[in-house]
Amino acid sequence: MVSGNSPALLRVLNGERVDPPPIWIMRQAGRYLPEYRELRKRAKSFLDFCYSPAIATEAVMQPLRRFDLDAAILFSDILVVPDALGRTVSFVEGEGPRLKPLIEEEAWSFDDPVRAMQRLAPVYETVERIKSGLDPNIALIGFCGGPWTVATYMLQGEGGEKDRARLAAYVRHGDVDALLALLVEVSALHLQAQVKAGADCVQIFESWSQDLTKPLFDRLIVQPTAALVKRLRALGVTAPIIGFPRGSGAQIGRYARETGITALGVDYQTPAAFAREQAPAGMPLQGNLDPQLLVAGGAFLEQGAKHVVEAFKDAPHIFNLGHGITPQATPENVSELIRWVKGGV
Numbered sequence: 001m002v003s004g005n006s007p008a009l010l011r012v013l014n015g016e017r018v019d020p021p022p023i024w025i026m027r028q029a030g031r032y033l034p035e036y037r038e039l040r041k042r043a044k045s046f047l048d049f050c051y052s053p054a055i056a057t058e059a060v061m062q063p064l065r066r067f068d069l070d071a072a073i074l075f076s077d078i079l080v081v082p083d084a085l086g087r088t089v090s091f092v093e094g095e096g097p098r099l100k101p102l103i104e105e106e107a108w109s110f111d112d113p114v115r116a117m118q119r120l121a122p123v124y125e126t127v128e129r130i131k132s133g134l135d136p137n138i139a140l141i142g143f144c145g146g147p148w149t150v151a152t153y154m155l156q157g158e159g160g161e162k163d164r165a166r167l168a169a170y171v172r173h174g175d176v177d178a179l180l181a182l183l184v185e186v187s188a189l190h191l192q193a194q195v196k197a198g199a200d201c202v203q204i205f206e207s208w209s210q211d212l213t214k215p216l217f218d219r220l221i222v223q224p225t226a227a228l229v230k231r232l233r234a235l236g237v238t239a240p241i242i243g244f245p246r247g248s249g250a251q252i253g254r255y256a257r258e259t260g261i262t263a264l265g266v267d268y269q270t271p272a273a274f275a276r277e278q279a280p281a282g283m284p285l286q287g288n289l290d291p292q293l294l295v296a297g298g299a300f301l302e303q304g305a306k307h308v309v310e311a312f313k314d315a316p317h318i319f320n321l322g323h324g325i326t327p328q329a330t331p332e333n334v335s336e337l338i339r340w341v342k343g344g345v
């Protein structure tokens with residue numbers, strides 16, 4: 001139930017316009033915070049960090065102690081899902097995630113979803129711990145990666161140019177569709193478990209929606225996301241779902257209208273007015289400050305923040321960046337930003 005006493009972020013997700021808009025920051029726990037860098041040393045690897053409820057909970061709380069944020073987000077990663085499916089993930093310092101590329105294998109096999117869920121148990125324990133200590137005015141966000149974004153890492157074994165993953169979508173059509181169906185199922189169970197453990201809403205990070213033709217965007221992004229939303233609802237999950245199809249450009253409207261998401265995350269390249277016009281009437285929008293402004297600071301940041309507040313003022317809006325905060329951003333700039341947004345710039 002969303003009432004007048006609910007966290008502002010949940011009221012916006014319920015379709016209400018709240019002024020000033022609630023704010024959270026994608027990747028708000030992370031390397032731009034010195035206390036995060038210190039905490040990070042306590043785990044052997046990044047995934048050990050994600051699977052250690054005490055440390056992960058501490059990472060979630062760090063930005064909340066410094067800043068007047070309206071949401072906490074689970075500390076984990078979208079790649080725990082392939083890891084749990086038996087496609088071991090490692091993080092190479094300064095380079096990013098590495099997996100064994102599926103495209104180099106003839107026959108693909110994965111552990112089953114039930115087994116995967118058992119491996120993810122520490123993540124749900126983290127959600128419970130966060131929830132038990134959280135200010136009731138602060139919403140707790142759970143998340144997963146979009147099926148195609150996660151599949152891309154599994155196919156290529158790394159980020160970077162997505163050409164090989166896109167080629168596989170053609171030449172291994174059936175295998176890729178089966179992989180997406182598996183990711184839809186595990187992601188639905190993963191989100192359901194997060195909500196059961198205390199997440200108030202969830203976000204689907206579809207970070208790699210760019211560079212797709214219309215038929216591929218429909219097959220790899222819209223259909224799997226719609227299936228994920230449908231499966232979640234069939235599992236009895238009523239929590240709001242924020243979809244963030246980064247880089248979807250001119251195709252953002254079909255994503256907003258055809259997937260069943262509650263709210264639309266807008267990247268920083270997309271004009272607010274375009275997102276508004278493409279999304280169903282009244283759909284809450286989230287975004288879309290350029291993360292580089294949290295590095296630049298000063299008048300650039302102030303003007304950028306004002307521009308975003310103004311551009312989204314005609315609809316229910318959650319203030320956020322248009323992509324994750326970078327390690328080069330400063331905590332001081334984050335404080336300033338929140339002051340400007342909360343001051344009703």
Ligand code: CP3
Nearest residue numbers: 026027028029030046073074075076077078096205207324
């Ligand atoms: O937002 C939060 O505070 C919650 C935690 C969170 C992380 N990753 C922690 C993390 C979330 C929501 C993610 C999502 C994620 N992970 C995405 C989607 C969002 C996006 O950025 O597009 C993607 C594509 C990933 C995969 C991933 N994880 C990459 C490419 C990298 C390496 C890049 C880098 O910044 O080093 C990671 C590692 C990662 N995930 C870090 C953090 C804090 C940094 C690693 C470290 O601290 O050692």
